[in-house]
Amino acid sequence: MADSSAAHHGLRVVTFTANPSIDRTVALGSALARGEVQRATAASAQAAGKGVNVAKVVAAGGVATEAVLPFADEAYRSSLDADLPAGLTVIAPATVRHPRTNTTITEPDGTTTKINEPGPTLSVDDLAVATDLLVEAARGAVWVALSGSLPPGAPTDWYARLTARLKPLGCRVAVDTSDAALDAVLDALPGASFDLIKPNSDELAQLTGGDAAAFEDAAVRGDLHDIVEAASRLRDRGIANVLVTLGGAGAVLVNAEGAWHATAPRIEVRSTVGAGDSSVAGFILADVAGGSPADCLASAVNHGSAAASLPGTSLPTPADLPLTHPYVSSLSNS
Numbered sequence: 001m002a003d004s005s006a007a008h009h010g011l012r013v014v015t016f017t018a019n020p021s022i023d024r025t026v027a028l029g030s031a032l033a034r035g036e037v038q039r040a041t042a043a044s045a046q047a048a049g050k051g052v053n054v055a056k057v058v059a060a061g062g063v064a065t066e067a068v069l070p071f072a073d074e075a076y077r078s079s080l081d082a083d084l085p086a087g088l089t090v091i092a093p094a095t096v097r098h099p100r101t102n103t104t105i106t107e108p109d110g111t112t113t114k115i116n117e118p119g120p121t122l123s124v125d126d127l128a129v130a131t132d133l134l135v136e137a138a139r140g141a142v143w144v145a146l147s148g149s150l151p152p153g154a155p156t157d158w159y160a161r162l163t164a165r166l167k168p169l170g171c172r173v174a175v176d177t178s179d180a181a182l183d184a185v186l187d188a189l190p191g192a193s194f195d196l197i198k199p200n201s202d203e204l205a206q207l208t209g210g211d212a213a214a215f216e217d218a219a220v221r222g223d224l225h226d227i228v229e230a231a232s233r234l235r236d237r238g239i240a241n242v243l244v245t246l247g248g249a250g251a252v253l254v255n256a257e258g259a260w261h262a263t264a265p266r267i268e269v270r271s272t273v274g275a276g277d278s279s280v281a282g283f284i285l286a287d288v289a290g291g292s293p294a295d296c297l298a299s300a301v302n303h304g305s306a307a308a309s310l311p312g313t314s315l316p317t318p319a320d321l322p323l324t325h326p327y328v329s330s331l332s333n334s
């Protein structure tokens, strides 16, 4: 919690949310019926975005965190301030651009449908101001997490360019993005060096040319060979830690020291929104606390599972973590 040893040692984590969002969650009492008018049983809204979510979980875990945003408006700031954990500082320039609204529809059987808007278009000035704010915040930080999709106007290789500015400061850099921005991370190798990426099976397939459905089927059967092999290829290209999240099948971590699988604790899935961000946060929290790769993997799975058991974009605090610890096995010889 707020007085963990990491906080005492003054360690600091920074997150960057390139395209923040107000997450609106609409709960349905019956299955989603396309083309019909349906009544929601509940609705809520939270200031979010991938880096903000990571920051909330890291701060709740007791490590001082700064969440840098390229833009925010009054409504977003006040929504964020309403549930800001202790130890989290938000840094956003004065530029007023309105964050997008991303809509999540949840059905009683746990199915989550998400519709994400593109976000406002950033100018060259917006990009320069945000870059300066991030680089300034990152001085002295142990980890920087660059998270989420890029807003219109940002170059697809923005994360690679930012990483080139951040690494000389001595911080470790995690990148969690998708689509063209994810391809650009790979294209920047081996010149750039990233410390953590967290692909799910779709993203692993996108990055390695594999088949996402085959990865998922194999993971459910407990056959992790192809996943480890694909993740190892990414590691060989210069990504220090490749954390592949596999939903109910747990997660795989590949780094220079080996490869591991962690089972996922049994939970009732309420909303998977924020589960990936919580996994990144869990990994960082364990690493900051001096944990082994297996500890980092277990913490990633625990935090991701806890997030999936919570509604909407609610994010886990230490009190929400599953009581059963994931079982971690070494896959180095598989």
Ligand SMILES: O=P(O)(O)OC[C@@]1(O)O[C@H](CO)[C@@H](O)[C@@H]1O
Binding pocket: 019, 021, 022, 023, 048, 049, 050, 053, 102, 114, 116, 147, 148, 149, 150, 178, 273, 274, 275, 276, 277, 313
């Ligand atoms: O459009 P992106 O940036 O890829 O994802 C944005 C988003 O889906 O990610 C978070 C959950 O991970 C949500 O808070 C947010 O709505």
